[in-house]
Amino acid sequence: MTELQLSAVSRWYGNVVAVNDVTMHLGPGITGLLGPNGAGKSTLLSMMAGLLPPSAGTVTIDGTPTRGNIAIYRQIGLVPVQESLYDYLTGTQFVRLNADLQKVPSAAAATARAIGLVEMADAADRKVSTYSKGMRQRIKVASALVHDPSVLLLDEPFNGMDPIQRRHMMDLLSRLGQQGRTIVFSSHILEEVEQIARHVEVVVAGRAAASGDFSQIRRLMTDRPNQHLVRSSDNRRLATLLLADQSVRGVRLRGDKALEVESDDFGRFAQVIPRIAKEHDIRLIEVTPTDESLESVFGYLVGA
Numbered sequence: 001m002t003e004l005q006l007s008a009v010s011r012w013y014g015n016v017v018a019v020n021d022v023t024m025h026l027g028p029g030i031t032g033l034l035g036p037n038g039a040g041k042s043t044l045l046s047m048m049a050g051l052l053p054p055s056a057g058t059v060t061i062d063g064t065p066t067r068g069n070i071a072i073y074r075q076i077g078l079v080p081v082q083e084s085l086y087d088y089l090t091g092t093q094f095v096r097l098n099a100d101l102q103k104v105p106s107a108a109a110a111t112a113r114a115i116g117l118v119e120m121a122d123a124a125d126r127k128v129s130t131y132s133k134g135m136r137q138r139i140k141v142a143s144a145l146v147h148d149p150s151v152l153l154l155d156e157p158f159n160g161m162d163p164i165q166r167r168h169m170m171d172l173l174s175r176l177g178q179q180g181r182t183i184v185f186s187s188h189i190l191e192e193v194e195q196i197a198r199h200v201e202v203v204v205a206g207r208a209a210a211s212g213d214f215s216q217i218r219r220l221m222t223d224r225p226n227q228h229l230v231r232s233s234d235n236r237r238l239a240t241l242l243l244a245d246q247s248v249r250g251v252r253l254r255g256d257k258a259l260e261v262e263s264d265d266f267g268r269f270a271q272v273i274p275r276i277a278k279e280h281d282i283r284l285i286e287v288t289p290t291d292e293s294l295e296s297v298f299g300y301l302v303g304a
């Protein structure tokens with residue numbers, strides 16, 4: 001059981017505060033580090049890996065500071081976001097490089113084992129330059145796992161993958177999580193995190209904005225005030241009917257063409273609007289959330 005603890009951690013680059021007073025406790029299984037671009041996720045992962053010193057606060061693994069501690073580095077595997085690999089090496093050579101750097105005993109066997117874990121044995125003797133995006137990510141994971149670390153940190157591991165590659169990587173991370181490893185991956189995509197993370201940490205503008213299991217985070221996000229653009233066969237009548245429901249806070253006619261509806265109970269609103277339309281024989285043409293961008297969701301969480 002490996003516990004990763006961040007205590008009042010901050011990191012600034014000159015005048016830029018990238019991470020601001022973050023405290024989190026991460027245990028075995030998969031944690032999703034969710035936040036928009038520039039939120040400080042990469043900086044947090046680098047500090048967890050011991051590569052970057054915090055400007056203030058401490059990062060510890062099972063109570064020991066990560067920074068500058070070679071014994072602790074043996075417990076950590078990091079999959080960086082960078083795409084560029086040593087293209088002229090084969091998959092096996094690429095993974096072996098890290099085994100040698102980490103002074104892994106029986107490096108050849110460890111390399112084969114790590115490659116097997118990510119299901120790349122068939123392609124292991126091919127040059128990395130011939131790999132697809134998904135295969136590149138997997139060989140990076142094999143390289144990070146070659147010394148059998150108990151903590152695996154991954155920076156945007158699903159970036160640029162197609163749905164099949166993404167599924168494959170999710171299955172792999174789930175398997176690794178079930179083995180009792182402490183896995184942390186960053187993402188700016190809600191659905192990725194929802195599908196595999198046991199625990200979610202939301203980071204916005206360098207601060208820890210929310211944490212919990214996914215249903216808690218999802219509830220925080222959907223219970224917030226939200227707006228929809230609605231077009232129907234009778235906007236004026238629909239407006240009156242919607243206003244009578246407790247989930248609706250306000251309705252504004254946008255000319256004759258559409259309605260802007262503000263609700264503070266997304267779940268109820270989503271059920272009520274088709275029911276009202278059906279009962280009153282009004283045809284719904286469009287119901288579109290207008291403020292669903294991640295930034296607005298995160299903005300709400302930070303303000304909350």
Ligand SMILES: Nc1ncnc2c1ncn2[C@@H]1O[C@H](COP(=O)(O)OP(=O)(O)OP(=O)(O)O)[C@@H](O)[C@H]1O
Pocket residue numbers: 013016017018035036037038039040041042043044
């Ligand atoms: N070496 C650096 N020098 C100066 N500013 C930096 C440096 N690295 C990161 N920053 C700044 O720190 C903030 C957080 O960056 P970071 O890369 O950690 O965020 P992120 O959540 O990983 O975003 P992204 O997904 O876009 O990489 C940003 O404002 C970024 O511009």
